Amino acid sequence: MKVVVLGAGVTGITSAWFLQQAGHDVTVVDRQPGAGLETSYANGGQISVSHAEPWANPGAPLKVLKWLMREDAPLLFRLRTDWNQWRWGLQFLRECTPARTRHNIRQIVNLGLYSRAQLRALRQRTGLQYDQLTHGILHFYTSEQEFEAAQEPARVMREHGCELDMKTPDECIAIEPALAQCRDRIVGGSMTPSDESGDAHLFTQRLAALCEAEGVRFLYQTRVLGFERAGDEVHGVRTATREGVVQTLRADAYVLCLGSFSPAFARELGVRLDIYPAKGYSVTLPVTSPEHSYNVSLTDDEYKLVFSRLGDRLRIAGTAELNGYSTELNLTRCEAIVRRTRELFPLMTDGQGAQYWTGLRPATPSNLPYIGRSRVRNVFLNTGHGTLGWTHSCGSGAAMADIVSGRVPEVDYAFTGVDARRGELLQPA
Structure with missing residues (x-):
């Protein structure tokens, strides 16, 4: 055809x-x-089957209310006189029940496992290279409450075939030594050794x-x-x-x-x-201190940021802003990503040479x-x-x-x- x-x-x-x-x-x-x-063009760079807990989950409504007036919030609803945004928001709330969350996790995991297998087959067949790393993805937590809340979604993911193991702070640092720079903040983590990273563009x-x-x-x-x-x-x-x-x-x-x-x-x-644009941000930094830079792709679950190593570049991406179709850069949100990165990895970067980017992710409520x-x-x-x-x-x-x-x-x-x-x-x- x-x-x-x-x-x-x-x-x-x-x-x-x-x-x-x-x-x-x-x-x-x-x-x-x-x-x-x-x-x-400049997304987070992760092939992350382990990123299967949807934004719409039982804990989301209270978080959204808490973040509503914060310019640097991980998930920001910037309320507009836009019926499509309000309808999307109402659908989002409907997806926040435990039953819907379990259903959606299952779908996301199934599609993710299949897709990762297809990617590997394509790479083997074509020899395609794109700064890929196959070191897995390590989720780390700096909040006891967030770490506890992650246990049930992790159980559901494992139930549907996602290889995901919970880790102690010391085990997290053994996997990625760069995390030693924030050892006093980390309360635990989870590792998905089969996940990957690379340059999507x-x-x-x-x-x-x-x-x-x-x-x-x-x-x-x-x-x-x-x-x-x-x-x-x-x-x-x-x-x-x-x-x-x-x-x-x-x-x-x-x-x-x-x-x-x-x-x-x-x-x-x-x-x-039911698709609404969720503006995401990324920061790309040069590797200036290789001995203090991460190699394993990371996810900071509390701040909803992902970290990927793309050759001699460091990509940090995340946050979501529901604010229509504008692609204007919000420097406050970009600077918040750099600030969090410097808090976690003070020896890795001073923030110089940062390249900022924003793009519209096509988000569904589920x-x-x-x-x-x-x-x-x-x-x-x-x-x-x-x-x-x-x-x-x-x-x-x-x-x-x-x-x-x-x-x-x-x-x-x-x-x-x-x-x-x-x-x-x-x-x-």
């Missing part, structure tokens, strides 16, 4: 790769001059180059204007080049991978997606992405991955290739428009 993939972020590129490998004729459309230049660009070598066509600097629809099918997608040339691309199937901008285009087709067939017969969804876009990208791409090809993916996940129990794709409503 001829397939048009809308979006050249990490999920768009992995979708294109697996669709091409499945024998389809693939075209990718993106408004940027290259792949991975928006949300995938480099991965996306290099996989895009492999896609092109395999025959995938790329239309960069091309905006998506809308769809031409007849009945329950889309007959074309209208696009415009940088020069203003308007053309209609026609295909048998269309895959929506437009991140936070997906809801607007889906709405045109009568499809409602943290579960939309992957599968939409209500429109030949429009497919691969969007809404939130903070786990790279972690879930290869699994999402592989599953998308199966679904477009008329097959049910092998992973146990609540795919959109797929009844895994009956082993069939559902017809559009």
Whole structure:
């Protein structure tokens, strides 16, 4: 089939790769001059199956209230006169029950394990290099309350196949000696030895180059204007080049991978997606003191920050701000990341040479992405991955290739428009 993939972020590129490998004729459309230049550009760099506890959990409502007026809060709802934000917030609260949290953890773990396996198979097949490290991910806790609260989610993750072991402070330092700089703060940790890290932007660009070598066509600097629809099918997608040339691309199937901008285009087709942009921040620092710098990828659970080593760079990313579609840098939030990093690793960096970045993560209330067939017969969804876009990208791409090809993916996940129990794709409503 001829397939048009809308979006050249990490999920768009992995979708294109697996669709091409499945024998389809693939075209990718993106408004940027290259792949991975928006949300995938400077993320936290983790392939983190262990990051499976959703934002919406029983402890979240009180935390959100506590953080409401803090400019540097890990999760900041900046309340607006925006019905989409309020509706998203109400859906978020519905997902905070213990039962919904357990269900969502299971889905996130299942997809994460499958996706990590697909990434490893892709890397083995292609030899793709992207500053990857396979040292695992160590979550560390500086709050007894947070450490205790992590025990039940960790149990649920282990129950569903996530290799996760709780660690004492001394065991944490044995795994990553750089943590000795904050030994008096650490109360415990958890280690997932099978998790990985690397440069998602480099991965996306290099996989895009492999896609092109395999025959995938790329239309960069091309905006998506809308769809031409007849009945329950889309007959074309209208696009415009940088020069203003308007053309209609026609295909048998269309895959929506437009991140936070997906809801607007889906709405045109009568499809409602509960996705809201969660602005995330990252800081990239040069390695100036190798002997005091971390090598194992880390997660600071209390402050919701992740730390990854990307060659001679240190990437620290995290926090989420629900404040519409603005990508303006909030220096207070950037400086809070640097301040926390210097508190934890005073010998590692003085904060000089910091490069700040912000991007819009496409967040769903449950943290579960939309992957599968939409209500429109030949429009497919691969969007809404939130903070786990790279972690879930290869699994999402592989599953998308199966679904477009008329097959049910092998992973146990609540795919959109797929009844895994009956082993069939559902017809559009």
